[in-house]
């Protein structure tokens with residue numbers, strides 16, 4: 001079986017059947033948003049830090065970027081106020097800062113965890129800093145208490161309107177339960193977000209939830225949310241159609257149209273569907289242009305509810321494959337962190353293109369998150385998001401040398417063995 005790291009890799013037969021029923025109008029969508037909210041609430045309340053939250057704290061969006069834009073908006077900041085964010089992130093995290101006419105300030109990463117280097121954070125805080133986005137890259141949980149302590153210290157001398165808020169970005173992982181290391185989610189932050197977009201931990205093609213814990217922002221947030229646009233029925237069907245089209249693409253991705261060329265049915269279908277606007281890339285350079293934000297639709301709610309029911313099974317698989325890589329990859333490639341539930345398993349190597357190609361020949365598509373300090377922007381495009389070349393050297397270096405191995409539900413133990421074999425035999429480790 002072929003392996004794909006991106007584009008709804010968790011989708012199984014029941015998700016596909018559900019998408020088809022939605023497209024045929026055979027699925028009852030009524031009440032799906034309320035049901036999803038209740039389902040999410042049950043999960044989140046398992047976390048003793050979130051035990052007190054109500055449905056009123058949960059805000060559902062079309063995309064994770066919408067949720068960041070929305071929360072920043074509800075803080076009613078001034079133009080050019082600063083939001084700190086790690087380099088080695090997605091343009092979908094930086095764009096909502098720009099949409100609010102705020103200024104992103106980049107912090108370099110720790111080369112072992114790929115998360116923000118907390119020791120550099122203090123030096124980036126100025127009297128214009130109003131928020132910090134802290135990202136659990138690949139699902140590797142940041143020590144949020146350290147961040148909270150630092151922010152509390154800075155906030156002590158600030159007026160109420162100038163206090164720094166913490167946005168906790170858990171776009172990469174939705175844990176099965178909120179125990180152990182996941183019990184800190186939401187404990188030290190003002191807003192916690194999850195993304196359910198096409199290549200995330202669980203997915204409704206597009207989708208996001210944010211839990212606003214910041215009492216100061218809640219009233220404005222609720223008022224603003226009530227005025228937000230809902231996608232039309234036609235627009236929301238995009239999410240179900242995407243699942244149907246990608247299952248077709250995957251089926252024929254490696255079926256050659258012309259022998260001894262790279263022209264395959266699947267690749268032609270991608271070009272065709274993209275040109276028709278039926279499938280879209282998750283993030284592109286033009287993400288920085290604001291095109292409005294939306295609530296999550298009923299279609300997305302139905303799709304996500306189904307994935308949420310299976311989140312333990314999906315996560316158990318991730319843990320199993322992560323453990324397999326941990327025990328079987330050569331020592332130099334092992335991701336030495338606490339993380340055992342990873343959206344993608346990162347390795348650093350000198351010959352990325354060669355290894356990617358070797359894996360592709362075995363019908364295994366791996367990833368390159370993040371290929372730049374603000375993925376997928378090229379060096380020439382980084383200026384558009386206020387990133388100065390050379391300012392975060394580790395993020396830049398890692399971006400050129402990282403490869404992500406898949407951990408999703410479609411990866412069998414046989415696949416994992418094959419991946420490990422190719423990496424161990426051909427990859428040249430890079431030590432930073």
Ligand SMILES: Cc1ncc(COP(=O)(O)O)c(C=O)c1O
Nearest residue numbers: 063064065090092135171195197
């Ligand atoms: C860390 C992180 N946060 C947020 C997002 C935004 O997700 P969405 O595609 O739902 O807007 C992404 C997208 O890849 C991401 O990598």
